[in-house]
Amino acid sequence: MPSDSGAAIHTRGLTKEFGHRRVVDGIDLTVPTGAVYGFLGPNGSGKTTTIRMLLALARPTRGDITVLGTPVPRKAAQVLGRVGALVEGPAFHPQLSGRANLARLDAADARSDPRTSRARIDAALHRVGLSQARDKRYRVYSLGMKQRLGIAAGLLVPRDLLVLDEPTNGLDPQGTREVRHLIASLAAEGITVLVSSHLLSEIEQVCTHLGVMREGRLVAQGPLDELRARGRTTHRVVTADPERAVEVLVGLGATDVHRDGETVTARADGLVPETVVAALVGGGVGVREFGVRTASLEDVFIGLTGEGFDVSG
Incomplete structure (x- = not known):
């Protein structure tokens, strides 16, 4: 499938069924390169299932996907190294420090260079504002710090696309602000960001484009200002x-x-x-x-x- 011009993510007729239940129903998703795309919908509307298909964590029943111009899942191995993701919350060893947890992840990545590991880890921690807490054990991190460490894990190597599924879920207002500011700073660096959420106020503050899911269907998408203009x-x-x-x-x-x-x-x-x-x-x-x-x-x-x-x- 030819990708939509200028799109970091493009799907056509993307469908996922579990038995007789259709949880994603023929969606045509277009995330422009350089956008902060808010993927909105009530819980259970199909957002996380869609994200799992975009990352080749689930296979579509029907439809086509291109991510950064590459067909997924057929050639996922060629493109997913350029994609950072935080799906369904971060998972780290509670007794290890933030830096040690990232070191374990980096060592497990066959594409990373061990000679530059320490420098890249420190750079990722600095990027998410965790330099001062890098040697603290993960178990003492606040929820906001844990979310930011999860994002840092997705930034250990240069990325063109960052996919965040409910990054502010369970956070207090301060943690939510921290993650929101981080998303804005990453977008300012030229990274395309897809952020899934049911928190409308947060999405509205940081996103340039929106897509709205309802019962597995994409009922609207486009620039934020265009969707606002639909209001009476x-x-x-x-x-x-x-x-x-x-x-x-x-x-x-x-x-x-x-x-x-x-x-x-x-x-x-x-x-x-x-x-x-x-x-x-x-x-x-x-x-x-x-x-x-x-x-x-x-x-x-x-x-x-x-x-x-x-x-x-």
Whole structure:
């Protein structure tokens, strides 16, 4: 399958079935090179299964995958060395230090150079802000430190793509901020990042592109600003002349216009508030109050998935 131009990850019709249960249903995922792609969806929507297929940890029932221009799983061995991943939480020896744990992982990698191991380990620890804790035992690490060590393990050699499955799962607000800032710094270095999460507030702060899963299907994807623009904008006017306000709003192209006493509300997607107010005043409407409510990204995604997102962050 030819890869989508400029895509670090591209799938076509990607499907995974377990017996008669379809957990990923024909998705066409496109992660642009250089993007921070937020892979969103309620728990159980198929995100982790999709990630496992991208990393050749699970074989698709049907469909095609390219990662960094290489077909997976057929030629996974050729490309996965350029991919760092943290899937379903880090696992390290509790009695070993952070540095010693990374040394064990590096020694097990046939592609790594033992002559540069110490320097690369120290560089990875510095990159994730663990230089001062490198000799502490893993068992005394905070949850945020453990997550950052897991990311460091994926950065022991240069990577073009980093895949993080629920990297802030179980973290307190401080740990969540640490991981968020780390993702932003990695993206600034030119690494493409795919981050799966159900924490909408965190995804919204760090990502440039989003994909939304629902019951195994990819119901929306694209640049963050484009998905935000799908939200509806409601204008609210309080006036002593609501009948005339309704006429002006309808004339401007507003829809779903409703009157409740002296209050008029209308859906006015694409209409600039200044233009609306000027038209009302120019039409002889005495405006006592005027307000605008734009649907949040959460509102957009609830509309797409039919379910809420954890926005506590």
